[in-house]
Amino acid sequence: MMWLCVGLLTGFFLLQQLAVLPDVQWLLVAIIVIAVTLLKIVGLWRCIGLFLLGFCLSLGYGTYHAKQRLADYLSEQHEGKVSSVVVRVQQLAIYRDNTIQFDVEVLDKGSIKEGIPSHIRVYWSQGEHFSLYKREHIDNMPEVRPGQVWEMSLKLSRPNTLMNPGGFDNESYLFRENIRAIGNVIGTPVLKEQEQHTLQSYIQAWRHDIRKNLHTYWGDKRYGAVLIALVIGDQQGISTQDWLLFNRSGMTHLVSISGSHITMLSGLVTLLSLWGLKRCSWQGSLLANHYDISAFAYSFGIVIALLYCLLAGWGIPAQRTFLMLLLGYIFYLLQRPLSLSQLFIITAIIVLILDPWAILSTGFYLSFAAVAVLHILLNRLRQRQRYPKQEHRVLYWQMLKDWAIVQGVITLALAPFLMYFFNQISFISPIVNAYAVVSVGLIITPMALLFALLSVFFEPNTWLHHLALINHQLLSWVMELTQYLAQLPWASLDVSIIPMWMRVLCGLGIFILLLPRGIPYRYLALIFVVPAFFFSQHHLREGEWQALFFDIGQAGAVLLKTKNHTLLFDTGVRRSANDDSGGRVILPTLRALGIKAIDTLVVSHADIDHSGGLATLIQSIWVKKAYASFQLDHFLDREERLLDQKIESLNPLLSYKRCAEGQTFVVDNVIFRFLNPVIGHIPLKSTNHQSCVLAVEGKYHRLLLTGDILAEQEQQLYQLTAFSPPYQIVQVPHHGSKSSSSQEFINEVQAKYAIAQTAYKNRFKHPHPQIKARWQQQGTVFLNTADTGAVQISSTILNLHVDLFREQERRYWHR
Template identity: 45%
Template structure:
């Protein structure tokens, strides 16, 4: 059995290891090494060294796993968008591959291009977005006009003109990696519909996968009329079929704060419940049906039939639920479990879990890129240990009913607390957040959602799909929703408590490994005295802080926020934000999307100062969200921030509640300065007094950061004229400059560039932005002056570290590069 463990672990590590590489390894070299490993294993086979033989076999399985993952990676990379089609419009014929996501004024869906060979360089698997009506503007709320769009159904064949782009996402430290998400989901290009598409055919049974997706679409379409006006109707759809696209952002915030996100996805308990139901229905029926004078239940083979039906039911529901990682894991474990029972094999439950892990990775080598993979397997492993530990302790059967209920409640509470603690390192690593109310909320939410609401929702969906007894269907839907609303209303109360959740800096690798070791010791070390003290190994994860510079030094992070500016400057104990990034729509701005998640992952609980250089929306767009999301000491600007904030609330129809109600709003005047931890922050330009309601590029605040050895200049969107004024003031050399106006040719004049003599010039600009920033001539100016030229659309966020050893720069795309990035 030990050899099998080593082989399975080697194969899993081989497949997973490839997904961590910046470039795919050579398949030929891997094959050669695998051949040598096989030869070595054959050579030592007659020897009396079982450990050596097991090790060589493990190495062989590791290399075979690498070869498999590399081959799959090569196939997926080959399906890419050629540069000649980048940002160009092409006429393509495609088939809708999955159920569509509907927004108020758009529909989005995955599609398979059918005529790719007539147009070379267009990938097969793309994501299409079809926008209806006209753009409502940055502050305009989209009108619900998707009824003007046709119903998009899996299997439909369309001819469309698409403006195609490669998949590109922002790359920030500890931020969400959209390119990885898209690659794992086989989205190889993005297409925006232009003109009027033409429906060519509807082929719902063109393939088994399309038929399954069409059934999922029919289930959703049958449910939605009954749930149209229901507050949590989209959550019920998610419980039934795993379609989470309709869940509102506010609901996701609630689930994250309360730690119940796992309950609104298809879990193993749902699938197992249906498998067991199918199994026992067969046995129940067989006890009542006779064949040749004997009950069917008297035939031994009937148990095989029951197991087969149970697996068939589980498989069918996994397909209906979207075939996610938890579904795959549960189905494989059920299949292995049934096999062990029927064939009377003996196998460790953790061996089954490892075998299941290999099965999931063989089905989808990129499954390990999702957080669900790690949380799902980790939760099951802890549950297995808890169940086994409880079974070893035995149960007390002589207790009265009241004591049994108390014991059951105490056991459930203990299980929930242990699971919460065991998963804490992963949750903090993935989300920089830990819910303190999670054990309390899950104690009532798990049984109610798993054992009451989900079965009712499934029965409701079945009646809606069959269109039987419409009043009964509506009553059942109302009942399930009313119970769900009661559960989530109580959860909302818990989530609003001041101590409901805490934000924790992303832990260092050593802290994470130490915490995982502690969990392993508690779960696995049999008979070890005081083993529960291993929970203390998790303390560094909860108390850990991000690395900060010494007094007199600073860290500067130019975040990747698209076409806009947002720069964080960290000293030993303080933090300053220069500009708050762009707002691109009513519901999308850089404050909540990028800046706040970064600050939380970096352990920043207070911004000592926020500077908004001017009122353009690409610099001030996220300001309101930032000061509402983190305690802010003071705010500087070249315009009236209080009036700006009031106007934002009016335009967005939203009230911002600030943690610091006494926030001071100050003008950025020439010579005005503040300092933290031996680092000075000085404004170099003179502001207009009284402050206007709005300010343009020319009025941008310019901030100089000066440490004991290194300096940086943050310039906003100043033009050549303002640059000349700064040169006349006697600009001195700086080590780092954030290039004015995103690299536009109206800035970065030669005298300004030559006066600064910057070692590094950073441009914050958006991918394929319509302005053509940065201008080639601007880049040439900086490079000719000896500056290393960085741009966030190509390099991701740029982190500059000022230290005694010197100035160090890291580009997010270099430090976290994987073989699929920017390909």
């Protein structure tokens, strides 16, 4: 049956890699044929048949459920329109500075019969005025509690994501969460019922009440949100700064409800139950003389584990832990012990039957991998004669050494997953986990759970406040030590995206290293692991270049690479005081591509959709030199005042020059030439018509980056002697607006590819259909990043090569 189980897991995994779903009818035929064939075959062929049967069964099961979920979608006729619906709140609401976010189930669509999905993520803005630089905090927001029924008007849109290398795939995340539309509240919703519960909303309401209670004590504390996450698994209040620290230090698993927390709590309850039951009497004698009290004690631990998992939000690690405990208990009662591999595979299959998209979760891989490695290590340590009678000093040293080995090997074993999901490896993770696992797992978390329980039964009082402060102070000490370690220059290593074959090779090497001692040359498997840490993207030659047009919404940003040089043209948009394209889009992509410094930064003009990520970038990555069409220092001073924070460049000697016609520099036999004419003195703030225009002239092809120039500036360009078409690649001026891309300009540049950077369903309706048609009539391939995702174009001796990131990464749920 093991081959059947492996086939089931393989089918679940491969289904989520498909761009198009298979036909269920053909899968059904395959299942019947394989099942009949299995009646007549034996040996190896039977094993293969069982594998294929499991594969087809899981593929068919997952496909059936996927088609059901895809059928619940927002139709084109309702997208961007306001619809009046009656909804029930299903999950914990997330309160931000001036917005409430919550997931709802649609109960009544009014006169609309179809085209509106059943599950919507709602954003309810409370602020009257929006500011790019000021965080407007609203104190008295309405309470949104799971189980409430509201009537509200929602402006609906389909889920969308920016598709870039190393970027977060929001469409995949929302599809896994069964969120089929986004709704922004218009007007004032009406509360129709305070409570109308399903089982799910009832559990979420229970979590809501506990969170509300804990906010009384920890709401204003520095790490209060972390303590609340340890109790109920609600991580939304944790700041971005803290998440960066957790990733850099490798302790992310400790600030979520991990399997270790649940197992320790369940084990503690089991031991206490066993201790109590041993002292209980029944009919004049001890209860243990009549019944197997260990089974009763184990059942108490299982019940507590279930309650904690529900309190924690029933995430993937929680599901895995509870199911392993439950299966272990069931097979213990049946006196049919399971091996760890059998227990793992059966648990994984049950998790995927309950949720076929769980396999898309980072927690699915990290949770199973960490426990498997831990079990292998502990077994290996147990096989040796441990800790014979010796001096206490030697004994403690040996225990400490074993603990360090466990932490180091777990870090190494999880490296392929961390590379794939986060493009980062923490070198201080073994050190941090050596003290954090004990302090957070055995002291802080149990203490926080005990406090949460006490706060439910007792009114706020002095001793409860003192207990809350002690709990917070203990966590603060752990965090301060971790912060110190994370600031060390060698604390973590950013790694670029590695190809699939290298991930498999790295995983194989780690598997061999974990095999029992005695296998000859086992440590040579490090040869399979080390290259993954030093892999870099395809090397360019002299005269070759590569351009990445970011999928960055209604903004501009283009990354250019030559053999030894990196140039960034524009920095994207600022969306709010703590959200801009620099941190959200550009930095993750640079990390994924293995880029650790920007040699040249060009900011075409001062509009916020081209300069919005500047402050974040210069503070986060080394920038050697910069060009701009405006006073960059004045711009940054203004950003400092508006954001009310100090902006310090990583490069203290960073200076800038004005981009202007006649300025040229050559790198790796590629010419970079500015074409925009100088108009008077450099302004404090430049606009569209003053945009930098950069021509890139390689050995084989040419590229023209235009910023937001208008038709008048286009005419000035092709009158310059330095303007030397053809430019095979052109950035469509001003996102494809009607004010640019004149017919004369299009005729002059003779482009093969024209790329417009726009947002999906943007309010400006860029690119304008007339402009798109104008380029296409010239024979140019017109690409819009809103449709294609990031566009990467490589100019090499072999020819132009174009990669469309959305097509490369497409899955069946993507729009």
